Amino acid sequence: MASIKLRASAKDGVTTIKALISHTMETGTRKDKKTGKKIPAHFIQEVVCTHNGSTVMTANWSPAISKNPYLSFKFKGGASGDKIALSWVDNKGEKDSHEIAIK
Amino acid sequence: MTSMKRRIFLKGSLATGALGATIGTGLLTPRAALAAWSKEAFESKDINSALSNLLGSSDLAASDKIKIKAPDIAENGAVVPISVSTTIAGAESISILVEKNQLPLAANFVLGANTLGDVSTRIKMGKTSSVVAVVKAGGKLHSTGKEVKVTIGGCGG
Structure with missing residues (x-):
């Protein structure tokens, strides 16, 4: 919950999803300026978004997705009140999910 | 002393x-064992092997039905907004690759049956490079590219 900001709006039969996730998205190639050591990679690998339980989007990500990732997409269908759920899993096995209703 | x-x-x-x-x-x-996340594809060092590992082929057909919306010049390579939209019917997935990044494959979006071919995200770019969008539809790969100039790289190092 805490890491995901999710918006879903339906208009003319098309639902637009906008998501903002707070995550460091560490590449694993960056160095700590103080110690000169590489910072281990830590990034979201998979994002799944469902509409009333059926998957509308599966995003597979590399560390090349910017810090605090933004994702937006559209799908046909969806009405006010429908459930939209989004979840992510990162390379360390950490995860989070959030569910909202379409406005 | x-x-x-x-x-x-x-x-x-x-x-x-x-x-x-x-x-x-x-x-x-x-290393979390994720079935869908292709380690080989995401760790490939060039576009062709990344595509072969991810989609089973690197045979790209240039298409004018794919549009990449990205800045011509990105001042900050750490945050480059990219939108890919396509009018190709039956698009199954959209992949975004950055040719000159150490690991070119940035993201792969698997679309649901009713999902439109229209995704936006923000990516990191190490240096000026061509950004390639690949759309898989009906077992074929369609692609288009766009050059993005990067003033300050965003991959650290």
Whole structure:
């Protein structure tokens, strides 16, 4: 919950999803300026978004997705009140999910 | 004099201590076993092998039905907004690759049956490079590219 900001709006039969996730998205190639050591990679690998339980989007990500990732997409269908759920899993096995209703 | 030596000694031992700790954690980074996430594709060092590992082919057909919306010049390579939209019927997935990044494959979006071919995200770019969008539809790969100039790289190092 805490890491995901999710918006879903339906208009003319098309639902637009906008998501903002707070995550460091560490590449694993960056160095700590103080110690000169590489910072281990830590990034979201998979994002799944469902509409009333059926998957509308599966995003597979590399560390090349910017810090605090933004994702937006559209799908046909969806009405006010429908459930939209989004979840992510990162390379360390950490995860989070959030569910909202379409406005 | 003795106090000076002691200080140097302390500094030295602290530094080696930190070194040992980071090496340990670096080697033991847990790799989550995800079925869908293709390790081979995401760790491929060039576009062709990334595509072969991800989509089973690197045979690209240039298409004017794919549009990439990205800045011509990105001042900050750490945050480059990219939108890919396509009018190709039956698009199954959209992949975004950055030719000159160390690991070119940035993202792969698998679309649901009713999902439109229209995704936006923000990516990191190490340097000026061509951004390639690949759309998989009906077992074929369609692609288009766009050059993005990067003023300050965003991959660290």
